[in-house]
Amino acid sequence: MAVNAAYVVDFDGTITSGDLSSELASYFGGNIYLEIENKYRRREMSIRDWLHQIGQLLPPDLNLLLEKSLEWVVIRPGFQSFLDHAQNQNSPVIVASDGFGFYIEPVLKKYGFLDQINCIYRNETTVSKSGKLEVTCPHKHRVCTVCGNCKAAHVIEIKKGGKPVIYIGDGSNDRFGASWSDHICARDKLAERCREFNFDYSPWYDFYDIIKIEKPELKDCSESSLCCPQGSGIKSLAL
Numbered sequence: 001m002a003v004n005a006a007y008v009v010d011f012d013g014t015i016t017s018g019d020l021s022s023e024l025a026s027y028f029g030g031n032i033y034l035e036i037e038n039k040y041r042r043r044e045m046s047i048r049d050w051l052h053q054i055g056q057l058l059p060p061d062l063n064l065l066l067e068k069s070l071e072w073v074v075i076r077p078g079f080q081s082f083l084d085h086a087q088n089q090n091s092p093v094i095v096a097s098d099g100f101g102f103y104i105e106p107v108l109k110k111y112g113f114l115d116q117i118n119c120i121y122r123n124e125t126t127v128s129k130s131g132k133l134e135v136t137c138p139h140k141h142r143v144c145t146v147c148g149n150c151k152a153a154h155v156i157e158i159k160k161g162g163k164p165v166i167y168i169g170d171g172s173n174d175r176f177g178a179s180w181s182d183h184i185c186a187r188d189k190l191a192e193r194c195r196e197f198n199f200d201y202s203p204w205y206d207f208y209d210i211i212k213i214e215k216p217e218l219k220d221c222s223e224s225s226l227c228c229p230q231g232s233g234i235k236s237l238a239l
């Protein structure tokens with residue numbers, strides 16, 4: 001009998017319909033944000049640099065930023081049903097985010113989802129004693145500078161524990177973690193990257209689509225993966 005899979009789920013644009021980090025940056029950063037965003041979209045900037053640069057555009061007021069996040073957030077349809085489905089089949093749900101991160105638990109709590117999430121890997125956003133907003137990345141790779149949160153490392157750790165991983169995401173940067181998973185559920189930019197790198201994937205629109213996916217067997221992805229979290233990080237062709 002197949003072992004129940006674990007789900008590794010991106011947050012912004014996946015669990016939520018919009019991207020709260022981008023929405024906050026756009027609201028407070030205006031045109032400067034657009035310049036940074038365009039550089040990132042042209043892949044001239046890493047997600048970690050994007051995170052640190054747009055972090056400078058936000059006011060150093062976490063109460064205000066959280067208030068806006070909770071006001072704007074929209075949950076993608078079917079997420080509660082997906083959590084119930086995962087719980088019923090004993091499949092852990094792990095959230096992995098490379099955004100500002102501070103709003104994740106409050107959003108999940110607001111909608112009553114938090115108790116059904118097994119683990120959250122995210123960046124930290126704090127205000128320093130000198131009053132500056134600071135973004136730190138406790139899950140970054142030791143030498144690779146591309147991602148803030150090394151999602152591929154989380155996928156590998158779960159697989160080492162014997163569970164296949166179903167990766168659910170929407171963003172270009174999800175390609176690294178997804179490339180190590182046993183089954184990719186991709187939409188938007190992640191779907192584009194899957195086609196670019198010839199990865200099989202299940203297209204999805206909402207979480208009702210995810211529930212229908214069959215559980216995968218464990219798969220060795222070391223050849224086709226886009227990075228080496230246990231080595232030097234990103235492979236040059238993956239940029």
Ligand SMILES: [Mg+2]
Nearest residue numbers: 010012013171
């Ligand atoms: Mg995303």
